[in-house]
Structures are given as C-alpha cells and as structure tokens.
Amino acid sequence: MTDPISPSLLEAWNTYGQYLAYAIAGVGVLILLGHYLKLLTTTDAKSKYDYINMHEINLLWYGFLLILIGASLYANTLRANTTWLWFFVWIFVTLMVSMIVGVVIQNVLKFYYPFFIEKRLKKLRFTPRISPDGRKMKLLSEEEEDVYLDEGMQAEEDAFSVDYDVWVDEVSGYTKIEKYNGRLHALQCSECNYQTLKIDREEVVQEATTTEEGELMKYYTCGYCGHKERKSFSISKLRSEEETTA
Structure with a gap:
C-alpha cells in the first residue's frame, strides 16, 4: 500500500478520470439548463405551475448530485x-466531503426550498389569465364557479381532493377551467415548522344529505419530524332533484 503508483497508470487514471468527471458534471449542468430553459419557454401559467410542482425539486436534486459526483471524481485526478x-x-x-455536501443540498431542497416554491406557485395560480382575444380574465369565486362545473367536478371539490379555478372573459364569455390537485401540496407542520405535512388518508365520517352537511376527516403526517394530526372539513349538502332540474 505504501508503494508508489506507476506514473503511466496514474497518468491514465488522471486523463480518463477527468473525461468521465466532465461528462458526469456536464449531464448535471444540462439537466439544470434544460430545466430553466423549460421555465423560460413555458408561457402558459397553468402549464408552468404543473411543471414546477411536479418536477422542479427532483430535477434540481439530480442536477446538483451529478455535478457533485463529477467534482468529486475530478478532485481525485489532480x-x-x-x-x-x-x-x-x-x-x-473526497467521498465523505461529497456525502456531507450532498446531504446539505438534499435537506435544503426537501425542507427549505418548498417555501420558495409555494410562493411562486401561488403567484402563477392567481396571475390573471389572458383570453384568446387578449383580454384579462376574471377568476370566479367558489360560489360563482359552480355554474361552470359539472356534478362530478363539484363532488371532487366537496371532497377537497381537487380544486378547480374558473376564469371567464366577461366580454366574450370565453371560459377556462383549471384543475389543481389538493393532495400534492405540503402544509407547514405545527411542530417543526417545515412545509412537510402531507395527507396520509381521508375518511368520510358522515355522508352529506340533502338536509345536512357531511364531515370529512383528513389525516396528516409530517415527512420530517413524523408529527401526525387530523383536520375536519364539512361536505356541502347534496342537491335535491328539484334544485338539479331547476
């Protein structure tokens, strides 16, 4: 183990190791550049919202991880x-240092970055939509939007699993309905204050009828500290046949 490494072997390792390091880090850079290029070229607010919500944290993690691996490999070729x-x-x-840096990056993306993402998503969701005629559209209230939602959509909203936004061009009447998944968002945990509280399951405690509201219980678990809690939500009364046909 104390013998010197052959100069030719070490030179080959340094040369090809650097090529491999450049390739790995290059893929990481391409992932990050591709992500930001996608953000720049996506003009539709809802499409950008869905893309950020579904992919941003994972893509940032993969990109930084590959760059970190490439940098670690490169450091061993000098x-x-x-x-x-x-x-x-x-x-x-170098492996230990890389692991420490990797854990730090992962924790930042998992526990701190969601606060930043949530602000961007709210801005995207409530940015006024533009109709095909170039006019700003109006976002309807929960009461106003029911006219534009069918019974299935309203049932999804009543169960709090899906939320619909209805945008209307008040001049032309053009309507745009956007669907948002209520289960994808993490809430702020009351114990650790990280935005890592997510729904585990839902339970209908009491079915809604035409005369009484129902009750839905949501059970949450924090992905960071393991804290569990539950919240009760009311389910709107069912519409009677007379109201439906009216």
Whole structure:
C-alpha cells in the first residue's frame, strides 16, 4: 500500500478520470439548463405551475448530485505522484466531503426550498389569465364557479381532493377551467415548522344529505419530524332533484 503508483497508470487514471468527471458534471449542468430553459419557454401559467410542482425539486436534486459526483471524481485526478495508500485516503476524504455536501443540498431542497416554491406557485395560480382575444380574465369565486362545473367536478371539490379555478372573459364569455390537485401540496407542520405535512388518508365520517352537511376527516403526517394530526372539513349538502332540474 505504501508503494508508489506507476506514473503511466496514474497518468491514465488522471486523463480518463477527468473525461468521465466532465461528462458526469456536464449531464448535471444540462439537466439544470434544460430545466430553466423549460421555465423560460413555458408561457402558459397553468402549464408552468404543473411543471414546477411536479418536477422542479427532483430535477434540481439530480442536477446538483451529478455535478457533485463529477467534482468529486475530478478532485481525485489532480495528484501527480502518490502512493496507493494516499490515493485511497484521498478518495475516502473526497467521498465523505461529497456525502456531507450532498446531504446539505438534499435537506435544503426537501425542507427549505418548498417555501420558495409555494410562493411562486401561488403567484402563477392567481396571475390573471389572458383570453384568446387578449383580454384579462376574471377568476370566479367558489360560489360563482359552480355554474361552470359539472356534478362530478363539484363532488371532487366537496371532497377537497381537487380544486378547480374558473376564469371567464366577461366580454366574450370565453371560459377556462383549471384543475389543481389538493393532495400534492405540503402544509407547514405545527411542530417543526417545515412545509412537510402531507395527507396520509381521508375518511368520510358522515355522508352529506340533502338536509345536512357531511364531515370529512383528513389525516396528516409530517415527512420530517413524523408529527401526525387530523383536520375536519364539512361536505356541502347534496342537491335535491328539484334544485338539479331547476
């Protein structure tokens, strides 16, 4: 282990190791550039909302991870003369440093970055939509939008699993309905204050009738500290046949 590494072998390792490091880090950079290019070229607010909500954190993690692996590999190709012992010691040290940096990046993306994303998503969701005629559209209230939603859509909203936004051009009458999944968003945990509280399951405690509201219980678990809590929501009364046909 204390014998020096052959200069030709070390030179080959340094050369091809650097090529591999450049390739790995390059893929990471391409992932990040592709992500930001996608954001720049996506003009529709709802499409951008869905893309950020579904992919941004994962793409940032993959990109940074590959860059970190490439940098770690590159750091192990800079030694001109060394022994096998110090070669493996250097690999071990860079591996440990890379793991620490990786854990820090992962925790930032998992526990802090969602606060930033949530602000961007809210801005995208409530940015006024533009009709094909170039006019700003109006976002209807919960009461106003029911006219534009069929019974299935209203049932989804009553169950709090889906939320619909209805935008209307008040001049032409052009309507745009956007669907948002209520289960994808994490809430702020009351124990650790991280935005990592997500729905585990839902339970209908009491079915709604035409005369009484129902009750829906949602059970949440924090992905960081494990805190559990539940919240009760009311389910709107069912419409009677007379109201439906009216």
